[in-house]
Amino acid sequence: MLELVVFSSLNGVLYGMLLFLLASGLTLIFSMMGVLNFAHASFYMLGAYFGFQISRYIGFWPGLVVAPLLVGVIGALVERYGLRTVHKHGHVAELLFTFGLAFIVEELVQMVWGKIPVDYRIPGALNFSAFTLFDTTFPAYRMFMLLMSIGIFLGLLVLLTRTRVGLIIQAALTHPNIVGTLGHNVPLVFMMVFGVGCGLAALAGVIAGPALVTQPAMAASLGPILFVVVVVGGLGSLSGAFVASLLIGLIQTFAVALNISLADVMAHLGVTLTRESFGGDLWMATVAQVAPIIPYLLLVLVLIFRPHGLMGNRDT
Amino acid sequence: MLEVRDLHAFYGKSHILQGVDFRVGKGEIVSLLGRNGVGRSTTIKAIMGDVERRGSIQFKGREIGGLKPHQVAHCGLGYVPENRDIFPGLTVRENLILGMKSNQPGGRWSMEDMFTLFPRLRERADTAGGVLSGGEQQMLTICRTLMGDPDLVMIDEPTEGLAPKIVELVAGLFKEIRNRGVSILLVEQKLAIALDISERLYVMGHGRIVFEGAPRDVRENAAMRKEWLEV
Numbered sequence: 360m361l362e363l364v365v366f367s368s369l370n371g372v373l374y375g376m377l378l379f380l381l382a383s384g385l386t387l388i389f390s391m392m393g394v395l396n397f398a399h400a401s402f403y404m405l406g407a408y409f410g411f412q413i414s415r416y417i418g419f420w421p422g423l424v425v426a427p428l429l430v431g432v433i434g435a436l437v438e439r440y441g442l443r444t445v446h447k448h449g450h451v452a453e454l455l456f457t458f459g460l461a462f463i464v465e466e467l468v469q470m471v472w473g474k475i476p477v478d479y480r481i482p483g484a485l486n487f488s489a490f491t492l493f494d495t496t497f498p499a500y501r502m503f504m505l506l507m508s509i510g511i512f513l514g515l516l517v518l519l520t521r522t523r524v525g526l527i528i529q530a531a532l533t534h535p536n537i538v539g540t541l542g543h544n545v546p547l548v549f550m551m552v553f554g555v556g557c558g559l560a561a562l563a564g565v566i567a568g569p570a571l572v573t574q575p576a577m578a579a580s581l582g583p584i585l586f587v588v589v590v591v592g593g594l595g596s597l598s599g600a601f602v603a604s605l606l607i608g609l610i611q612t613f614a615v616a617l618n619i620s621l622a623d624v625m626a627h628l629g630v631t632l633t634r635e636s637f638g639g640d641l642w643m644a645t646v647a648q649v650a651p652i653i654p655y656l657l658l659v660l661v662l663i664f665r666p667h668g669l670m671g672n673r674d675t
Numbered sequence: 676m677l678e679v680r681d682l683h684a685f686y687g688k689s690h691i692l693q694g695v696d697f698r699v700g701k702g703e704i705v706s707l708l709g710r711n712g713v714g715r716s717t718t719i720k721a722i723m724g725d726v727e728r729r730g731s732i733q734f735k736g737r738e739i740g741g742l743k744p745h746q747v748a749h750c751g752l753g754y755v756p757e758n759r760d761i762f763p764g765l766t767v768r769e770n771l772i773l774g775m776k777s778n779q780p781g782g783r784w785s786m787e788d789m790f791t792l793f794p795r796l797r798e799r800a801d802t803a804g805g806v807l808s809g810g811e812q813q814m815l816t817i818c819r820t821l822m823g824d825p826d827l828v829m830i831d832e833p834t835e836g837l838a839p840k841i842v843e844l845v846a847g848l849f850k851e852i853r854n855r856g857v858s859i860l861l862v863e864q865k866l867a868i869a870l871d872i873s874e875r876l877y878v879m880g881h882g883r884i885v886f887e888g889a890p891r892d893v894r895e896n897a898a899m900r901k902e903w904l905e906v
Binding site: 537538539541542544546 | 723725743744747748749754756760763764765769773774777819820823
Protein backbone atom coordinates (compact mmCIF):
# COMPACT_ATOMS: atom_id res chain seq x y z
CA MET A 360 0.00 0.00 0.00
CA LEU A 361 2.75 2.42 0.99
CA GLU A 362 4.54 1.49 -2.21
CA LEU A 363 1.44 2.38 -4.22
CA VAL A 364 1.09 5.71 -2.43
CA VAL A 365 4.74 6.69 -2.89
CA PHE A 366 4.95 5.80 -6.56
CA SER A 367 1.54 7.11 -7.49
CA SER A 368 2.36 10.38 -5.73
CA LEU A 369 5.65 10.72 -7.57
CA ASN A 370 4.08 9.90 -10.92
CA GLY A 371 1.09 12.11 -10.19
CA VAL A 372 3.27 15.09 -9.30
CA LEU A 373 5.37 14.42 -12.39
CA TYR A 374 2.36 14.27 -14.67
CA GLY A 375 0.92 17.36 -12.96
CA MET A 376 4.13 19.35 -13.42
CA LEU A 377 4.20 18.41 -17.10
CA LEU A 378 0.61 19.57 -17.41
CA PHE A 379 1.60 22.80 -15.72
CA LEU A 380 4.35 23.46 -18.28
CA LEU A 381 1.57 23.53 -20.87
CA ALA A 382 -1.23 25.05 -18.80
CA SER A 383 0.90 27.97 -17.59
CA GLY A 384 1.42 29.21 -21.14
CA LEU A 385 -2.17 28.55 -22.09
CA THR A 386 -3.61 30.45 -19.14
CA LEU A 387 -1.22 33.43 -19.55
CA ILE A 388 -2.10 33.67 -23.24
CA PHE A 389 -5.78 33.51 -22.40
CA SER A 390 -5.55 36.23 -19.74
CA MET A 391 -3.64 38.63 -21.92
CA MET A 392 -5.24 38.18 -25.29
CA GLY A 393 -8.56 36.63 -24.36
CA VAL A 394 -7.97 33.80 -26.76
CA LEU A 395 -8.24 30.13 -25.85
CA ASN A 396 -5.46 28.60 -27.91
CA PHE A 397 -6.74 25.28 -29.22
CA ALA A 398 -3.41 24.69 -30.90
CA HIS A 399 -1.43 24.83 -27.65
CA ALA A 400 -1.03 21.06 -27.41
CA SER A 401 0.07 21.05 -31.06
CA PHE A 402 3.15 23.02 -30.05
CA TYR A 403 3.77 20.37 -27.40
CA MET A 404 3.65 17.73 -30.14
CA LEU A 405 5.92 19.76 -32.41
CA GLY A 406 8.38 19.95 -29.52
CA ALA A 407 8.41 16.17 -29.18
CA TYR A 408 8.90 15.60 -32.92
CA PHE A 409 11.54 18.30 -33.30
CA GLY A 410 13.31 16.85 -30.27
CA PHE A 411 13.15 13.41 -31.82
CA GLN A 412 14.50 14.61 -35.16
CA ILE A 413 17.35 16.55 -33.57
CA SER A 414 18.19 13.60 -31.29
CA ARG A 415 18.76 11.42 -34.35
CA TYR A 416 21.40 13.76 -35.70
CA ILE A 417 23.15 15.33 -32.76
CA GLY A 418 21.62 13.70 -29.70
CA PHE A 419 18.98 14.26 -27.06
CA TRP A 420 20.60 17.10 -25.13
CA PRO A 421 20.98 19.60 -27.99
CA GLY A 422 17.36 18.80 -28.88
CA LEU A 423 16.29 19.71 -25.37
CA VAL A 424 17.51 23.26 -26.03
CA VAL A 425 17.03 23.72 -29.76
CA ALA A 426 13.54 22.22 -30.21
CA PRO A 427 11.79 24.54 -27.68
CA LEU A 428 13.62 27.56 -29.16
CA LEU A 429 12.50 26.64 -32.68
CA VAL A 430 8.91 26.06 -31.59
CA GLY A 431 8.99 29.29 -29.57
CA VAL A 432 9.99 31.21 -32.69
CA ILE A 433 7.25 29.49 -34.70
CA GLY A 434 4.77 30.42 -31.95
CA ALA A 435 5.88 34.05 -31.99
CA LEU A 436 5.50 34.17 -35.77
CA VAL A 437 2.03 32.62 -35.55
CA GLU A 438 1.04 35.36 -33.10
CA ARG A 439 2.61 38.18 -35.10
CA TYR A 440 1.41 37.27 -38.58
CA GLY A 441 -1.65 35.12 -37.85
CA LEU A 442 -3.44 35.82 -34.59
CA ARG A 443 -2.77 39.55 -34.54
CA THR A 444 -4.44 39.96 -37.92
CA VAL A 445 -7.32 37.65 -37.07
CA HIS A 446 -7.78 39.42 -33.72
CA LYS A 447 -9.37 42.39 -35.49
CA HIS A 448 -12.32 40.17 -36.37
CA GLY A 449 -13.08 39.15 -32.82
CA HIS A 450 -12.57 36.24 -30.46
CA VAL A 451 -14.63 33.71 -32.42
CA ALA A 452 -12.39 34.20 -35.43
CA GLU A 453 -9.33 33.74 -33.21
CA LEU A 454 -10.75 30.56 -31.70
CA LEU A 455 -11.47 29.10 -35.13
CA PHE A 456 -8.01 30.14 -36.29
CA THR A 457 -6.29 28.17 -33.52
CA PHE A 458 -8.69 25.29 -34.11
CA GLY A 459 -7.68 25.12 -37.76
CA LEU A 460 -4.02 25.46 -36.83
CA ALA A 461 -4.26 22.37 -34.60
CA PHE A 462 -5.51 20.26 -37.50
CA ILE A 463 -2.90 21.64 -39.88
CA VAL A 464 -0.10 20.77 -37.46
CA GLU A 465 -1.47 17.25 -36.97
CA GLU A 466 -1.68 16.63 -40.71
CA LEU A 467 1.79 18.04 -41.33
CA VAL A 468 3.26 15.87 -38.60
CA GLN A 469 1.63 12.79 -40.17
CA MET A 470 3.02 13.69 -43.58
CA VAL A 471 6.55 14.18 -42.32
CA TRP A 472 6.87 11.49 -39.66
CA GLY A 473 4.04 9.06 -40.52
CA LYS A 474 1.09 7.84 -38.55
CA ILE A 475 2.85 5.32 -36.35
CA PRO A 476 4.79 6.35 -33.24
CA VAL A 477 8.44 7.28 -33.77
CA ASP A 478 11.25 5.63 -31.86
CA TYR A 479 12.17 8.53 -29.56
CA ARG A 480 14.53 7.05 -26.95
CA ILE A 481 15.53 8.03 -23.46
CA PRO A 482 19.14 9.32 -23.55
CA GLY A 483 21.65 6.65 -22.53
CA ALA A 484 23.02 8.76 -19.69
CA LEU A 485 19.63 8.57 -17.94
CA ASN A 486 18.72 5.01 -18.80
CA PHE A 487 19.03 3.50 -15.34
CA SER A 488 16.87 3.30 -12.26
CA ALA A 489 17.10 6.13 -9.78
CA PHE A 490 16.09 4.10 -6.74
CA THR A 491 14.33 0.91 -5.74
CA LEU A 492 11.68 0.89 -3.08
CA PHE A 493 9.81 -2.27 -2.08
CA ASP A 494 10.98 -4.07 -5.24
CA THR A 495 9.67 -1.32 -7.54
CA THR A 496 12.16 0.83 -9.40
CA PHE A 497 11.78 4.47 -10.32
CA PRO A 498 13.52 5.32 -13.61
CA ALA A 499 16.17 8.02 -13.52
CA TYR A 500 14.58 9.62 -16.58
CA ARG A 501 11.35 10.19 -14.66
CA MET A 502 13.39 11.79 -11.89
CA PHE A 503 14.96 14.04 -14.51
CA MET A 504 11.53 14.98 -15.89
CA LEU A 505 10.34 15.82 -12.42
CA LEU A 506 13.36 17.97 -11.53
CA MET A 507 13.33 19.66 -14.92
CA SER A 508 9.69 20.68 -14.67
CA ILE A 509 10.08 21.87 -11.08
CA GLY A 510 13.12 23.89 -12.19
CA ILE A 511 11.17 25.52 -15.02
CA PHE A 512 8.32 26.25 -12.63
CA LEU A 513 10.63 28.02 -10.19
CA GLY A 514 12.28 29.90 -13.05
CA LEU A 515 8.91 31.06 -14.28
CA LEU A 516 7.93 32.15 -10.80
CA VAL A 517 11.08 34.25 -10.40
CA LEU A 518 10.68 35.71 -13.88
CA LEU A 519 7.09 36.75 -13.27
CA THR A 520 7.41 38.13 -9.75
CA ARG A 521 10.99 39.42 -9.56
CA THR A 522 11.78 40.94 -12.94
CA ARG A 523 10.60 44.05 -14.70
CA VAL A 524 9.33 42.08 -17.68
CA GLY A 525 7.41 39.86 -15.27
CA LEU A 526 5.77 42.92 -13.69
CA ILE A 527 4.82 44.23 -17.11
CA ILE A 528 3.27 40.84 -17.96
CA GLN A 529 1.36 40.75 -14.67
CA ALA A 530 0.04 44.26 -15.21
CA ALA A 531 -0.87 43.55 -18.84
CA LEU A 532 -2.94 40.55 -17.71
CA THR A 533 -5.58 42.92 -16.38
CA HIS A 534 -4.84 46.33 -17.91
CA PRO A 535 -3.09 45.99 -21.28
CA ASN A 536 -4.16 49.47 -22.46
CA ILE A 537 -2.83 51.26 -19.40
CA VAL A 538 0.47 49.38 -19.66
CA GLY A 539 0.73 50.63 -23.23
CA THR A 540 0.14 54.26 -22.29
CA LEU A 541 2.98 54.00 -19.74
CA GLY A 542 5.35 53.39 -22.63
CA HIS A 543 5.60 49.60 -22.70
CA ASN A 544 5.31 47.88 -26.05
CA VAL A 545 2.34 45.64 -25.28
CA PRO A 546 2.06 43.96 -28.71
CA LEU A 547 5.71 42.93 -28.37
CA VAL A 548 5.02 41.57 -24.87
CA PHE A 549 2.07 39.60 -26.27
CA MET A 550 4.25 38.11 -28.97
CA MET A 551 6.93 37.16 -26.47
CA VAL A 552 4.46 35.59 -24.07
CA PHE A 553 2.92 33.61 -26.91
CA GLY A 554 6.34 32.49 -28.09
CA VAL A 555 7.58 31.57 -24.62
CA GLY A 556 4.28 29.77 -23.88
CA CYS A 557 4.70 27.71 -27.04
CA GLY A 558 8.36 27.11 -26.20
CA LEU A 559 7.42 25.80 -22.75
CA ALA A 560 4.84 23.49 -24.32
CA ALA A 561 7.54 22.26 -26.70
CA LEU A 562 9.93 21.70 -23.80
CA ALA A 563 7.27 19.54 -22.15
CA GLY A 564 7.04 17.67 -25.44
CA VAL A 565 10.78 17.08 -25.66
CA ILE A 566 11.03 15.65 -22.17
CA ALA A 567 7.74 13.72 -22.31
CA GLY A 568 8.30 12.38 -25.83
CA PRO A 569 10.70 9.57 -24.93
CA ALA A 570 8.81 8.58 -21.77
CA LEU A 571 5.32 8.60 -23.27
CA VAL A 572 4.62 7.93 -26.94
CA THR A 573 5.55 10.39 -29.68
CA GLN A 574 2.75 10.02 -32.23
CA PRO A 575 0.45 12.30 -34.26
CA ALA A 576 -2.44 11.78 -31.84
CA MET A 577 -0.51 13.05 -28.81
CA ALA A 578 -1.76 16.62 -29.22
CA ALA A 579 -5.40 15.67 -29.63
CA SER A 580 -5.28 13.39 -26.59
CA LEU A 581 -3.60 15.94 -24.32
CA GLY A 582 -5.37 19.09 -25.49
CA PRO A 583 -8.71 18.45 -23.78
CA ILE A 584 -7.02 17.68 -20.45
CA LEU A 585 -5.25 21.04 -20.69
CA PHE A 586 -8.55 22.83 -20.97
CA VAL A 587 -9.78 20.95 -17.91
CA VAL A 588 -6.72 22.17 -16.00
CA VAL A 589 -7.14 25.76 -17.09
CA VAL A 590 -10.89 25.87 -16.40
CA VAL A 591 -10.66 24.06 -13.06
CA GLY A 592 -7.80 26.32 -11.95
CA GLY A 593 -9.64 29.42 -13.13
CA LEU A 594 -9.04 30.98 -16.53
CA GLY A 595 -6.14 33.35 -16.35
CA SER A 596 -4.91 32.31 -12.92
CA LEU A 597 -1.36 31.00 -12.88
CA SER A 598 -1.54 29.74 -9.30
CA GLY A 599 -4.89 28.15 -10.11
CA ALA A 600 -3.33 26.39 -13.09
CA PHE A 601 -0.57 25.10 -10.82
CA VAL A 602 -2.95 23.68 -8.23
CA ALA A 603 -5.26 22.22 -10.88
CA SER A 604 -2.33 20.64 -12.76
CA LEU A 605 -1.18 18.82 -9.65
CA LEU A 606 -4.74 17.91 -8.74
CA ILE A 607 -5.52 16.41 -12.15
CA GLY A 608 -2.10 14.72 -12.29
CA LEU A 609 -2.61 13.07 -8.89
CA ILE A 610 -6.26 12.16 -9.52
CA GLN A 611 -5.39 10.47 -12.78
CA THR A 612 -2.45 8.48 -11.48
CA PHE A 613 -4.20 7.40 -8.30
CA ALA A 614 -7.39 6.53 -10.14
CA VAL A 615 -5.53 4.22 -12.50
CA ALA A 616 -4.09 2.35 -9.53
CA LEU A 617 -7.41 1.78 -7.78
CA ASN A 618 -9.29 -1.39 -8.55
CA ILE A 619 -12.39 -0.61 -6.53
CA SER A 620 -15.81 -0.69 -8.18
CA LEU A 621 -19.17 0.57 -7.01
CA ALA A 622 -20.16 -3.05 -6.39
CA ASP A 623 -17.26 -3.40 -3.92
CA VAL A 624 -18.35 -0.28 -2.07
CA MET A 625 -21.96 -1.49 -1.91
CA ALA A 626 -20.79 -4.90 -0.71
CA HIS A 627 -19.29 -3.20 2.34
CA LEU A 628 -22.74 -1.75 2.99
CA GLY A 629 -24.31 -5.20 2.69
CA VAL A 630 -25.79 -4.77 -0.78
CA THR A 631 -24.79 -7.33 -3.36
CA LEU A 632 -24.71 -6.14 -6.95
CA THR A 633 -23.84 -8.27 -9.94
CA ARG A 634 -23.58 -7.79 -13.65
CA GLU A 635 -27.21 -8.89 -13.84
CA SER A 636 -28.49 -6.12 -11.53
CA PHE A 637 -30.11 -3.04 -13.11
CA GLY A 638 -27.32 -0.88 -14.45
CA GLY A 639 -25.22 -3.86 -15.44
CA ASP A 640 -21.55 -3.13 -16.02
CA LEU A 641 -21.80 0.28 -14.36
CA TRP A 642 -21.47 -1.41 -10.96
CA MET A 643 -18.55 -3.52 -12.01
CA ALA A 644 -16.45 -0.77 -13.58
CA THR A 645 -13.40 -0.09 -11.42
CA VAL A 646 -12.10 3.38 -10.68
CA ALA A 647 -9.15 2.50 -12.92
CA GLN A 648 -11.47 1.84 -15.81
CA VAL A 649 -13.30 5.15 -15.50
CA ALA A 650 -10.10 7.13 -14.82
CA PRO A 651 -10.07 8.85 -18.23
CA ILE A 652 -13.45 10.49 -17.67
CA ILE A 653 -12.75 11.76 -14.15
CA PRO A 654 -11.13 15.02 -15.33
CA TYR A 655 -14.08 15.77 -17.57
CA LEU A 656 -16.48 15.02 -14.75
CA LEU A 657 -14.53 17.56 -12.70
CA LEU A 658 -14.73 20.04 -15.59
CA VAL A 659 -18.50 19.76 -15.79
CA LEU A 660 -18.94 20.05 -12.01
CA VAL A 661 -16.66 23.09 -11.79
CA LEU A 662 -18.52 24.81 -14.61
CA ILE A 663 -21.82 24.25 -12.81
CA PHE A 664 -20.83 25.02 -9.24
CA ARG A 665 -17.80 27.28 -9.50
CA PRO A 666 -17.73 28.83 -12.96
CA HIS A 667 -14.66 30.96 -12.25
CA GLY A 668 -12.65 27.92 -11.21
CA LEU A 669 -10.65 27.34 -8.04
CA MET A 670 -8.71 30.60 -8.16
CA GLY A 671 -9.90 32.50 -11.19
CA ASN A 672 -11.61 35.86 -10.96
CA ARG A 673 -13.61 35.80 -14.15
CA ASP A 674 -16.37 33.55 -15.44
CA THR A 675 -15.49 30.93 -17.99
CA MET B 676 4.04 72.21 -27.01
CA LEU B 677 0.89 70.23 -27.91
CA GLU B 678 -1.11 71.38 -30.90
CA VAL B 679 -4.24 69.50 -31.93
CA ARG B 680 -5.94 70.36 -35.23
CA ASP B 681 -9.16 68.97 -36.67
CA LEU B 682 -9.08 65.82 -34.51
CA HIS B 683 -11.73 63.20 -35.25
CA ALA B 684 -12.20 60.02 -33.25
CA PHE B 685 -14.39 56.97 -33.64
CA TYR B 686 -15.71 54.16 -31.48
CA GLY B 687 -16.67 51.60 -34.08
CA LYS B 688 -19.14 53.44 -36.28
CA SER B 689 -19.95 56.28 -33.91
CA HIS B 690 -18.15 59.50 -34.70
CA ILE B 691 -17.29 60.91 -31.26
CA LEU B 692 -14.90 63.79 -31.94
CA GLN B 693 -15.85 65.96 -34.90
CA GLY B 694 -12.94 68.29 -35.46
CA VAL B 695 -11.33 69.32 -32.16
CA ASP B 696 -8.74 72.13 -32.16
CA PHE B 697 -6.72 73.28 -29.15
CA ARG B 698 -3.20 73.75 -27.87
CA VAL B 699 -1.24 73.50 -24.64
CA GLY B 700 1.86 75.64 -24.13
CA LYS B 701 5.03 74.79 -22.23
CA GLY B 702 4.54 74.77 -18.46
CA GLU B 703 0.86 75.62 -18.85
CA ILE B 704 -2.13 74.10 -17.05
CA VAL B 705 -5.04 73.84 -19.47
CA SER B 706 -8.46 72.41 -18.61
CA LEU B 707 -10.92 70.68 -20.87
CA LEU B 708 -14.44 71.21 -19.54
CA GLY B 709 -17.87 70.07 -20.59
CA ARG B 710 -20.71 67.80 -19.61
CA ASN B 711 -20.44 64.01 -19.53
CA GLY B 712 -20.31 62.40 -22.94
CA VAL B 713 -19.12 65.42 -24.96
CA GLY B 714 -15.81 63.73 -25.76
CA ARG B 715 -13.31 65.08 -23.22
CA SER B 716 -11.93 61.67 -22.22
CA THR B 717 -12.03 60.54 -25.82
CA THR B 718 -9.90 63.55 -26.79
CA ILE B 719 -7.18 62.45 -24.38
CA LYS B 720 -7.42 58.83 -25.48
CA ALA B 721 -7.23 59.88 -29.11
CA ILE B 722 -4.05 61.87 -28.45
CA MET B 723 -2.61 58.80 -26.70
CA GLY B 724 -3.53 56.60 -29.67
CA ASP B 725 -5.88 54.47 -27.61
CA VAL B 726 -8.88 55.02 -29.94
CA GLU B 727 -9.13 55.23 -33.72
CA ARG B 728 -8.41 58.85 -34.78
CA ARG B 729 -7.83 61.15 -37.70
CA GLY B 730 -6.38 64.65 -37.82
CA SER B 731 -3.17 66.35 -36.82
CA ILE B 732 -1.55 66.03 -33.39
CA GLN B 733 1.77 67.85 -33.06
CA PHE B 734 3.83 67.36 -29.92
CA LYS B 735 7.13 69.24 -29.47
CA GLY B 736 7.02 69.93 -33.19
CA ARG B 737 6.58 66.29 -34.16
CA GLU B 738 3.48 64.73 -35.72
CA ILE B 739 2.37 61.91 -33.42
CA GLY B 740 -1.09 61.21 -34.89
CA GLY B 741 -0.03 57.87 -36.36
CA LEU B 742 1.90 56.49 -33.39
CA LYS B 743 0.93 53.63 -31.09
CA PRO B 744 0.29 54.39 -27.39
CA HIS B 745 3.69 53.21 -26.18
CA GLN B 746 5.41 55.32 -28.84
CA VAL B 747 3.36 58.37 -27.87
CA ALA B 748 4.41 57.79 -24.25
CA HIS B 749 8.06 57.65 -25.32
CA CYS B 750 7.67 61.09 -26.95
CA GLY B 751 7.09 62.50 -23.46
CA LEU B 752 3.32 62.48 -23.15
CA GLY B 753 1.91 61.11 -19.91
CA TYR B 754 -1.62 59.84 -19.41
CA VAL B 755 -3.43 59.41 -16.10
CA PRO B 756 -6.57 57.36 -16.78
CA GLU B 757 -9.84 57.95 -14.98
CA ASN B 758 -11.25 55.28 -12.63
CA ARG B 759 -7.89 55.06 -10.85
CA ASP B 760 -6.71 52.21 -13.00
CA ILE B 761 -3.86 50.97 -10.83
CA PHE B 762 -2.54 47.43 -11.17
CA PRO B 763 -4.41 45.86 -8.25
CA GLY B 764 -2.25 42.74 -7.82
CA LEU B 765 1.05 44.63 -7.71
CA THR B 766 2.42 46.56 -4.75
CA VAL B 767 2.58 50.36 -4.63
CA ARG B 768 6.33 50.20 -5.31
CA GLU B 769 5.83 47.83 -8.27
CA ASN B 770 3.13 50.11 -9.69
CA LEU B 771 5.59 53.01 -9.54
CA ILE B 772 8.37 50.94 -11.12
CA LEU B 773 6.06 50.17 -14.05
CA GLY B 774 5.60 53.91 -14.57
CA MET B 775 9.24 54.13 -15.59
CA LYS B 776 10.10 53.33 -19.18
CA SER B 777 12.79 50.86 -20.21
CA ASN B 778 16.28 52.39 -20.32
CA GLN B 779 14.95 55.64 -18.90
CA PRO B 780 17.62 58.04 -17.66
CA GLY B 781 16.94 59.82 -14.38
CA GLY B 782 14.26 62.44 -14.88
CA ARG B 783 12.46 65.09 -12.87
CA TRP B 784 10.93 62.60 -10.44
CA SER B 785 12.32 59.85 -8.25
CA MET B 786 10.43 57.36 -6.15
CA GLU B 787 11.73 59.26 -3.12
CA ASP B 788 10.01 62.43 -4.43
CA MET B 789 6.70 60.58 -4.64
CA PHE B 790 7.06 59.26 -1.10
CA THR B 791 7.93 62.73 0.16
CA LEU B 792 4.94 64.29 -1.60
CA PHE B 793 2.61 61.56 -0.38
CA PRO B 794 3.90 59.96 2.84
CA ARG B 795 0.89 57.63 2.74
CA LEU B 796 2.39 55.91 -0.30
CA ARG B 797 5.65 55.30 1.56
CA GLU B 798 3.77 53.71 4.44
CA ARG B 799 1.98 51.43 2.00
CA ALA B 800 4.89 50.83 -0.40
CA ASP B 801 4.72 47.06 -0.08
CA THR B 802 0.92 46.80 0.03
CA ALA B 803 -1.05 45.57 -2.97
CA GLY B 804 -2.51 48.50 -4.93
CA GLY B 805 -5.95 46.91 -4.91
CA VAL B 806 -6.46 47.44 -1.18
CA LEU B 807 -5.62 51.16 -1.11
CA SER B 808 -8.36 53.70 -0.49
CA GLY B 809 -9.80 55.66 -3.40
CA GLY B 810 -7.70 58.73 -2.63
CA GLU B 811 -4.50 56.71 -2.26
CA GLN B 812 -5.19 54.97 -5.56
CA GLN B 813 -5.65 58.33 -7.28
CA MET B 814 -2.32 59.59 -5.94
CA LEU B 815 -0.68 56.35 -7.04
CA THR B 816 -2.10 56.65 -10.56
CA ILE B 817 -0.75 60.19 -10.94
CA CYS B 818 2.62 59.33 -9.40
CA ARG B 819 2.92 56.24 -11.60
CA THR B 820 2.61 58.38 -14.72
CA LEU B 821 5.03 61.01 -13.35
CA MET B 822 7.66 58.30 -12.86
CA GLY B 823 7.83 58.12 -16.65
CA ASP B 824 9.03 61.77 -16.65
CA PRO B 825 6.51 63.20 -19.12
CA ASP B 826 6.84 66.76 -20.43
CA LEU B 827 3.07 67.03 -20.63
CA VAL B 828 0.69 65.02 -18.53
CA MET B 829 -2.98 64.51 -19.40
CA ILE B 830 -5.12 63.80 -16.36
CA ASP B 831 -8.64 62.45 -16.66
CA GLU B 832 -11.16 63.29 -13.88
CA PRO B 833 -8.65 63.15 -10.99
CA THR B 834 -10.91 64.43 -8.22
CA GLU B 835 -14.07 62.50 -8.98
CA GLY B 836 -15.48 60.97 -5.80
CA LEU B 837 -12.63 62.13 -3.57
CA ALA B 838 -13.02 63.70 -0.12
CA PRO B 839 -12.39 67.50 -0.04
CA LYS B 840 -9.12 67.09 1.88
CA ILE B 841 -7.76 64.71 -0.74
CA VAL B 842 -8.91 67.03 -3.52
CA GLU B 843 -6.80 69.78 -1.93
CA LEU B 844 -3.81 67.43 -1.86
CA VAL B 845 -4.25 66.56 -5.52
CA ALA B 846 -4.62 70.24 -6.50
CA GLY B 847 -1.36 70.92 -4.61
CA LEU B 848 0.33 68.21 -6.60
CA PHE B 849 -0.72 69.88 -9.86
CA LYS B 850 1.07 73.05 -8.81
CA GLU B 851 4.17 71.00 -7.93
CA ILE B 852 4.01 69.36 -11.36
CA ARG B 853 3.89 72.76 -13.06
CA ASN B 854 6.74 74.05 -10.90
CA ARG B 855 8.94 71.33 -12.37
CA GLY B 856 8.19 72.59 -15.89
CA VAL B 857 5.64 69.97 -16.83
CA SER B 858 2.49 71.04 -18.71
CA ILE B 859 -0.89 69.67 -17.67
CA LEU B 860 -3.99 68.98 -19.73
CA LEU B 861 -6.75 68.44 -17.22
CA VAL B 862 -10.18 66.97 -17.73
CA GLU B 863 -12.08 68.11 -14.68
CA GLN B 864 -15.70 68.09 -13.63
CA LYS B 865 -15.33 70.43 -10.66
CA LEU B 866 -15.41 73.92 -12.15
CA ALA B 867 -14.01 75.57 -9.01
CA ILE B 868 -10.77 73.60 -9.13
CA ALA B 869 -10.35 74.04 -12.87
CA LEU B 870 -10.85 77.81 -12.56
CA ASP B 871 -8.47 77.96 -9.61
CA ILE B 872 -5.46 76.26 -11.16
CA SER B 873 -5.80 76.61 -14.96
CA GLU B 874 -4.21 79.30 -17.10
CA ARG B 875 -6.62 78.66 -19.94
CA LEU B 876 -9.77 76.59 -20.39
CA TYR B 877 -11.57 74.98 -23.28
CA VAL B 878 -15.22 73.98 -23.15
CA MET B 879 -16.42 71.07 -25.26
CA GLY B 880 -19.89 70.33 -26.63
CA HIS B 881 -21.02 67.73 -29.14
CA GLY B 882 -17.52 66.57 -30.00
CA ARG B 883 -16.14 70.07 -30.67
CA ILE B 884 -14.52 72.95 -28.81
CA VAL B 885 -17.27 75.54 -28.21
CA PHE B 886 -15.46 78.05 -26.00
CA GLU B 887 -11.90 79.08 -25.23
CA GLY B 888 -10.74 81.55 -22.61
CA ALA B 889 -8.99 82.45 -19.38
CA PRO B 890 -10.62 81.60 -15.99
CA ARG B 891 -11.91 85.20 -15.87
CA ASP B 892 -13.75 84.79 -19.17
CA VAL B 893 -15.50 81.68 -17.90
CA ARG B 894 -16.48 83.37 -14.63
CA GLU B 895 -17.92 86.37 -16.45
CA ASN B 896 -19.78 84.44 -19.15
CA ALA B 897 -22.87 83.11 -17.36
CA ALA B 898 -24.70 82.42 -20.61
CA MET B 899 -21.93 80.13 -21.85
CA ARG B 900 -21.80 78.31 -18.50
CA LYS B 901 -25.54 77.80 -18.57
CA GLU B 902 -25.50 76.48 -22.10
CA TRP B 903 -22.48 74.17 -21.95
CA LEU B 904 -21.54 73.42 -18.35
CA GLU B 905 -24.33 73.62 -15.81
CA VAL B 906 -26.54 70.62 -15.42
